[in-house]
Amino acid sequence: MSNPIRNRIKAHRRVRAGDLVVHELNYRLHNHYQSDALKALYREIGFARSLLAFELPDRRLKLIDGHLRRELDPDMEVEVEILDVSEEEARLLLLSIDPLAALAQEQEQIRDRLMTLVPEPPAELVAAWSLTSEQILKASEPKQPLKGDPRPPQFYVLITCRDEPHQVELLRRFKAEALDCKALLA
Numbered sequence: 001m002s003n004p005i006r007n008r009i010k011a012h013r014r015v016r017a018g019d020l021v022v023h024e025l026n027y028r029l030h031n032h033y034q035s036d037a038l039k040a041l042y043r044e045i046g047f048a049r050s051l052l053a054f055e056l057p058d059r060r061l062k063l064i065d066g067h068l069r070r071e072l073d074p075d076m077e078v079e080v081e082i083l084d085v086s087e088e089e090a091r092l093l094l095l096s097i098d099p100l101a102a103l104a105q106e107q108e109q110i111r112d113r114l115m116t117l118v119p120e121p122p123a124e125l126v127a128a129w130s131l132t133s134e135q136i137l138k139a140s141e142p143k144q145p146l147k148g149d150p151r152p153p154q155f156y157v158l159i160t161c162r163d164e165p166h167q168v169e170l171l172r173r174f175k176a177e178a179l180d181c182k183a184l185l186a
Contacts, residue, residue: 010084012050013061018074020053021062023094030068037128038068044122050079052097054090064093116162123159130160 041048051066061080063070069078085093115121115129161167167183174181 008083008085008089009081011082013080013082014077015061015080016074017051017070017072017076017078019060020051020066020070020078020080021056021060022067022070023063023090025091025094026063026067027094028067028098030071033124033128033131034068035072036124038072040122040124042072044125047076047078050081052083052093053080054083054085054087062090064090065097126160 047069049069051069052064053061053066054064056062061082064083066078066080083090083093121129159170161170171181171183
């Protein structure tokens with residue numbers, strides 16, 4: 001018989017976010033797309049996911065997952081799921097949680113259906129849903145005009161619309177704001 005899966009969750013505790021110890025080996029950087037999307041989600045829904053930590057010998061809590069949530073508002077009281085793990089096990093989790101989630105395959109038809117059921121998501125969330133890691137990296141690179149090119153650089157925003165009426169609605173809104181925009185169909 002195989003070993004049963006152990007439950008390593010030992011408690012939940014509400015603490016001030018700034019009192020959580022940042023893990024010195026957290027290798028994830030949080031770009032402005034992610035930060036803006038999380039802020040938008042906080043505005044729309046509120047705080048809805050606990051942070052993950054383990055207890056140090058001095059009883060302080062050290063983060064495994066939730067560094068950006070801690071940074072956004074250090075004075076916010078947050079729910080923390082506390083694990084009964086060693087420092088070594090915490091490092092294994094630190095390396096594994098986000099990559100495991102990224103391995104999931106996307107079912108585009110179900111995702112597209114879900115998007116139609118969310119009436120007016122904030123633009124920051126829509127951007128985060130549609131950007132890939134490569135696009136974020138490319139967008140973060142500084143743009144340099146070609147030497148001798150007299151034209152100034154142009155910057156674009158591409159917005160994925162739910163359907164044609166949504167596209168028309170956005171075009172009208174942007175044109176009313178005197179923005180230079182055009183419709184594209186891919």
